[in-house]
Amino acid sequence: MTGETGRIEAFSDGVFAIAITLLVLELKVPRELDHGPTLAAALAAQWPAYLAFTTSFLTILIMWINHHRIFTLIGRSDDRLLFYNGLLLLGVTLVPFPTSLVAEHLRYEGQQLAAIVYNATFIFIAICFNLLWRTAAVNDRLLHPQADRAAVERVFDAFRYGPLWYVVAFGLVFVSVMTSLALNLALAIFYALPHERIRRSQSRKT
Amino acid sequence: MTGETGRIEAFSDGVFAIAITLLVLELKVPRELDHGPTLAAALAAQWPAYLAFTTSFLTILIMWINHHRIFTLIGRSDDRLLFYNGLLLLGVTLVPFPTSLVAEHLRYEGQQLAAIVYNATFIFIAICFNLLWRTAAVNDRLLHPQADRAAVERVFDAFRYGPLWYVVAFGLVFVSVMTSLALNLALAIFYALPHERIRRSQSRKT
Amino acid sequence: MTGETGRIEAFSDGVFAIAITLLVLELKVPRELDHGPTLAAALAAQWPAYLAFTTSFLTILIMWINHHRIFTLIGRSDDRLLFYNGLLLLGVTLVPFPTSLVAEHLRYEGQQLAAIVYNATFIFIAICFNLLWRTAAVNDRLLHPQADRAAVERVFDAFRYGPLWYVVAFGLVFVSVMTSLALNLALAIFYALPHERIRRSQSRKT
Amino acid sequence: MTGETGRIEAFSDGVFAIAITLLVLELKVPRELDHGPTLAAALAAQWPAYLAFTTSFLTILIMWINHHRIFTLIGRSDDRLLFYNGLLLLGVTLVPFPTSLVAEHLRYEGQQLAAIVYNATFIFIAICFNLLWRTAAVNDRLLHPQADRAAVERVFDAFRYGPLWYVVAFGLVFVSVMTSLALNLALAIFYALPHERIRRSQSRKT
DSSP: OHHHHHHHHHHHHHHHHHHHHHGGGGSOOOOTTTSSSOHHHHHHTTHHHHHHHHHHHHHHHHHHHHHHHHHHHBOOOOHHHHHHHHHHHHHHHHTHHHHHHHHHHTTSTTHHHHHHHHHHHHHHHHHHHHHHHHHHHGGGSSBOTTOOHHHHHHHHHHHHHHHHHHHHHHHHTTTOHHHHHHHHHHHHHHHHSOOHHHHHHHHHHO | OHHHHHHHHHHHHHHHHHHHHHGGGGSOOOOTTTSSSOHHHHHHTTHHHHHHHHHHHHHHHHHHHHHHHHHHHBOOOOHHHHHHHHHHHHHHHHTHHHHHHHHHHTTSTTHHHHHHHHHHHHHHHHHHHHHHHHHHHGGGSSBOTTOOHHHHHHHHHHHHHHHHHHHHHHHHTTTOHHHHHHHHHHHHHHHHSOOHHHHHHHHHHO | OHHHHHHHHHHHHHHHHHHHHHGGGGSOOOOTTTSSSOHHHHHHTTHHHHHHHHHHHHHHHHHHHHHHHHHHHBOOOOHHHHHHHHHHHHHHHHTHHHHHHHHHHTTSTTHHHHHHHHHHHHHHHHHHHHHHHHHHHGGGSSBOTTOOHHHHHHHHHHHHHHHHHHHHHHHHTTTOHHHHHHHHHHHHHHHHSOOHHHHHHHHHHO | OHHHHHHHHHHHHHHHHHHHHHGGGGSOOOOTTTSSSOHHHHHHTTHHHHHHHHHHHHHHHHHHHHHHHHHHHBOOOOHHHHHHHHHHHHHHHHTHHHHHHHHHHTTSTTHHHHHHHHHHHHHHHHHHHHHHHHHHHGGGSSBOTTOOHHHHHHHHHHHHHHHHHHHHHHHHTTTOHHHHHHHHHHHHHHHHSOOHHHHHHHHHHO
């Protein structure tokens, strides 16, 4: 039983680790002959790539932390769980694509479309997370018999309101692409920063 | 003993996770200067790449789920098992190549050959799965002493008839490339979707 | 509890393993048509890439060994630990970028800037290691109750003086880029080589 | 203790899995516009790449199997073991580079140099394997107290004579590049094929 979710976690960890590491391939090294006056100028011109890298890295990191938290509460697996976990991983492996799309097209004609694809990916992932969690937790279908009830409630809360921010970021694309991406970065930093409240409850648990 | 198949599973998980994550590298970001009128048109023109990505992702995911199921029943390993597992992983790591081949050549002169290579890869993988399973399960050579007999029978059944669909898809290449690829996608979705029958028997087991 | 740091270690191992393996992508194979007189000349001209590969490989390897040592002493995790571990992994996945930057621009106009970025990355990683360790070890916040006190003290010592060398290497960039990079390589080799003192105390532990 | 070699194995598994999966990136998909008359001709012209892929895949697979066998006998680790294991992994991550070098330059001016680099990589790996094994096994330094003595002797035997074949392959480069590469492929297939003798002794162990 532990063995079964154990291998799901190992496989998922592998996919998260690879997706988060592949992001660095987006940071293109200016070739010695390609750029104009100086390397400094060539590197500075790539700022959208650095921003996209940082946002995506933090976002995948948070997704991994969430995945990790959820699976400490899940005790069994079935085909439906495998399916939604697979869809979620599909979303995670996709992240380098919209990241690169935004980095390449920011400040050009296609920036709005790039931001739409970027935000849509994260909404897709948020939906997968909800389906995965509801498959496991509604009626305690697949939860650990000893799963901490307070922790279960906190996940339900987080998944109820969290995705709304991504919908707001999606909507903002049509007002201002930059504001939408800034909200994404702000969300990534906010969720990545350690929160006293959560830490306290965590240490209470252990 | 568990340790031995444990490390085979860990290594295989790594290979599956990387192969499934590398698929995203097939999704090329249209460069700002490369494309014609709009980014939207450039992205839309890539639909074969999205289709190939989705099909291959789901197919590798199903292969991982099958690998996972088989190894819950296998209790020991020997050189022959390591060899067939290695051949199977060779097939799995190959998947991004025929996927990319189809995405690049669909609608052009080479599309039939690309589809032949694509289908041949999956038939090769199906054969490896059969050899791996038969090495472990015929005469209970390497099965867990407590392996669930009904689950063993279900794997025998699945491996007897499942590969036939890939042979049909292979044959269809010579009639219609599109139909063959559509069958591949349909098979991937069909097998990926959770099936009540299987889930019920799974939860009975746990 | 072990389970919790267990999955952090597994995810981190994945990231370290991928980052260290992606370094090889920096070694570009001279194409048959690209190079002038001979393949030998084309390969020889790439020596900065080999040097950068070796230095980065050894450096990531040492970082993994350090990470591994630290986590044998850490018994619990909380959000702050996850956050600093995440920042550390961000630094680790970045390594292929400055490595490639140095390999591409050594002996050209941008070599000083490339060396600055390279050294800054390692200082950033050293800071993350310190924050991670202090989060765990100050007041024994998250250490194993049975953690070897002498080993804990050795880590405190190593983290107090070790980063100074990276600051020296950073400063040297403004004097001589080559000397700075040579110091980096020397540090990597020095730390990678097995040290009798450490080995003795290790075997004492086991 | 198990924990310590456990994490070395996990990290090494990750590196092996990634190195073996990255090999597929050597198989370049002929672009729709690049090739001449037909896709079939373009694919056929790539036969050195397929040969190099197969040889390298089987070789890394065998190296993983050897690594796996060795570590079932090793019970403790120290800095020297970590160092030689690190050097071994450096060799393993390098494999895609000489593989690609041979695939690109076979049948051209640089094929002999490419084959030298290819063979030198495998000799380097064989030396690392020997140093790793001797560090662990001479005087039973780091072996499991219950390690199967017959298995230990078999590893000593295999490591005494096995590397000679790679030296022969290296020497053959100066006679005939093709013969040398053919010997590499033959060795890879020979060692990958399951051997009755070994299998019998394995199952005796379990």
